[in-house]
Amino acid sequence: MSRGPSRRRVLAGAVVAVAALPLARVAGAAGIPRKGDLEPVFDELFGDRRPEEGGVELEVSQVVENGNSVAVTVRATGDGPPPRHLYLFMPRNPEPWGARFTIEPPALPEIATRVRLSATQNLTAVAEWPDGTLRGTAVSVLVTLGACIDENYADWIR
Amino acid sequence: MSELSARVRIPERARRGEVVEIRTLASHPMETGFRLDTDGHRVPRNLIDRVTCRYAGRTVFDATLRPAIAANPYLSFRFVADVSGEVELTWHEDTGATLTERGHLEVEDP
Numbered sequence: 001m002s003r004g005p006s007r008r009r010v011l012a013g014a015v016v017a018v019a020a021l022p023l024a025r026v027a028g029a030a031g032i033p034r035k036g037d038l039e040p041v042f043d044e045l046f047g048d049r050r051p052e053e054g055g056v057e058l059e060v061s062q063v064v065e066n067g068n069s070v071a072v073t074v075r076a077t078g079d080g081p082p083p084r085h086l087y088l089f090m091p092r093n094p095e096p097w098g099a100r101f102t103i104e105p106p107a108l109p110e111i112a113t114r115v116r117l118s119a120t121q122n123l124t125a126v127a128e129w130p131d132g133t134l135r136g137t138a139v140s141v142l143v144t145l146g147a148c149i150d151e152n153y154a155d156w157i158r
Numbered sequence: 159m160s161e162l163s164a165r166v167r168i169p170e171r172a173r174r175g176e177v178v179e180i181r182t183l184a185s186h187p188m189e190t191g192f193r194l195d196t197d198g199h200r201v202p203r204n205l206i207d208r209v210t211c212r213y214a215g216r217t218v219f220d221a222t223l224r225p226a227i228a229a230n231p232y233l234s235f236r237f238v239a240d241v242s243g244e245v246e247l248t249w250h251e252d253t254g255a256t257l258t259e260r261g262h263l264e265v266e267d268p
Contacts, residue, residue: 105238
């Protein structure tokens with residue numbers, strides 16, 4: 001029986017497509033979400049201050065299968081004085097503010113944890129210096145299976 | 159309330175100026191409050207919402223955790239070993255329960 005080459009070819013195509021994704025994402029540099037999702041929580045935490053791009057690095061897989069536990073490392077870069085707080089934001093989670101880490105010397109501004117992502121989104125990190133300066137970065141993370149998948153949960157995904 | 163338990167790796171000795179890493183893993187569901195049980199009732203929120211670390215009497219790390227932190231919260235952070243002293247980690251649950259684990263870090267001159 002001839003199933004033909006199509007299935008294999010489709011599979012190969014899919015593998016290539018997935019493999020190509022992270023590169024495309026890097027090229028497309030996510031940028032801190034400026035409008036919409038994060039505005040209310042930025043208002044709440046930072047008033048009218050908004051983060052400038054840079055000064056913070058996020059290490060996270062750009063494609064994750066399971067949004068229930070995603071390894072993330074956030075660190076401040078640069079030689080200047082260290083920030084006092086590092087924040088993680090998940091703009092499309094039911095609650096976009098995920099964590100705040102307050103660091104006092106001699107602790108270093110680098111933290112690793114595991115987060116939940118309800119859907120594909122631009123994971124965002126923001127560092128806050130004692131003088132009020134905010135800097136941040138965002139990485140687009142493609143989530144195959146979101147956290148808390150549940151028929152009733154659909155309403156909560158923004 | 160969940161039974162609080164946690165594992166933590168605190169180095170026992172370091173050279174002065176060396177960067178040491180603290181790694182912790184707590185056992186906790188980090189219930190978000192968004193999930194429904196099989197009867198359609200909302201499962202109440204139950205989080206470890208704060209984890210702090212004191213080193214030689216100073217608070218060096220203070221984390222506020224929210225529902226987006228995965229179940230069994232894992233945290234790792236680093237500090238410069240500048241003085242011998244106690245390293246004390248405390249997990250705070252939103253029920254008011256706390257758990258503290260301690261270790262002693264001996265700092266030696268190179």
